[in-house]
Amino acid sequence: MRTSIVAVLYVGGWALFAWLGDSWWQLLVAVALAVVFTQLGFLAHDLGHRQVFRTRRPSDIAGLIIGNFGVGLGWGWWTTKHNRHHANPNHEDHDPDVSPAVIVWSEDQVARSSGLPRFISKYQAFWFFPLLTLEAWHLHIASFKALLQPTAKRRGLELTLLVTHFVLYFGLVFAVLPFGKALLFLAVHQGLFGIYLGCSFAPNHKGMPILTKEDELDFLRKQVLTSRNVHGGLLTDVALGQLNYQIEHHLFPNMPAPNLRRAQPIVERYCQEIGVDYLQTGLVTSYGQALRHLHEVGAALREPTREPTR
Structure with missing residues (x-):
């Protein structure tokens, strides 16, 4: 059912795009297609896990x-990485x-950082969501x-499937819209696609303990202690592709x-029976925990008297 619904929305979204033609309403289509592309990404994720x-x-x-x-992401590469x-x-x-x-995720990484990561990490909690607007482009380029x-x-x-996607994607957008509107459509569509992807995966692990080679944990603790569930009912389940049950998914x-x-x-x-911490929060709380962690990691660069610890 889920696959069928998303497939219909995908085809319907592009049909609506072609029907509207040169119109500013296309920006709303860009928003809708960003949601559909992300939902397709969730399906690809599930397929990667068999x-x-x-x-x-x-x-x-x-x-x-x-x-x-469908969405222009190298499925084989992403599945291996995931x-x-x-x-x-x-x-x-x-x-x-x-x-x-x-983005840097620990004080040790801050101490070893240089260039752009070091510049960003100072106030990376504020940079986090703006940087997500580039996440989809990053994934496209990394796939190639x-x-x-x-x-x-x-x-x-x-490569054939990936190139075909972008030939059709850019070809349709620039054939239907004048150059300026086409660029704006691409910015809105890919920017929101990246934000939605990032906002779906960020609550799962960001702000949770970072492990190093000194940490020797069994499988259950390694998966549970680094993951966070997000509760919120049916709407949250649909919006996050049911990845809000991240602890169970990792186990x-x-x-x-x-x-x-x-x-x-x-x-x-x-x-609870074996004494392992199990964290489940609301969606907003999960973002707060992740952003506070990012801000704390960069504290050494904001405070001249404090040096990052290795």
Whole structure:
């Protein structure tokens, strides 16, 4: 049902775009398509975890169609990166999602930072949401860079689908809209796509403990202590692609997303029995915790008398 609804909205959104033509109402279409693109991203995520089909082949086919062709993200590259995150969530040395590319996640990373990351980290809590407007473009570029590597799997197929997506995407936008409106449409669509993606994943781990090589945790504690659930009911479940049950998702990544809410009370009760902290907050609170953490990490650069600790 979820896949069918999103597919209809995707086709309907582009049909509406073509029908409206040269109109400022297209900016609302850009907003709607940003939501649809993100929902497609959630489906690609679930396919990457083999939640939808029993075997690998149909998962790969659907993932390539949705990821590369549908939204312009290298599905194979992203799935590999995301699996590394699942293996070592919030680990400084092994989780690509906390690598200090622009944002830094610990005082140790601040101490080792230079250039743009060091400049940003001073007030990175304020930079966080503006930087998310570039996240979709970052993922598009990273997808191409990964597929240009000679070791990339399915290189020809993935590149063909990715190039086809952008030829059709840019071709349609610039064919229907005059140049200025087309640029504005792209800015709104891709900017909100990046913000929605970032706002969906940020509540899950940002602001939670950062692990280092000194931390030796078993599988359950490694997954639970670095993750945060977000409660809020059906609307939150739909808006966040059911990834708001992040603890259960990390413990059982192959579990179909609709079942995570059923597993949640069982997992929470078990964690209480064995004395493992289980964090569940509201959406706004989760953002507050993440932003406070980012601000505290950069404190050493705002206070001249304080040096970052290694």
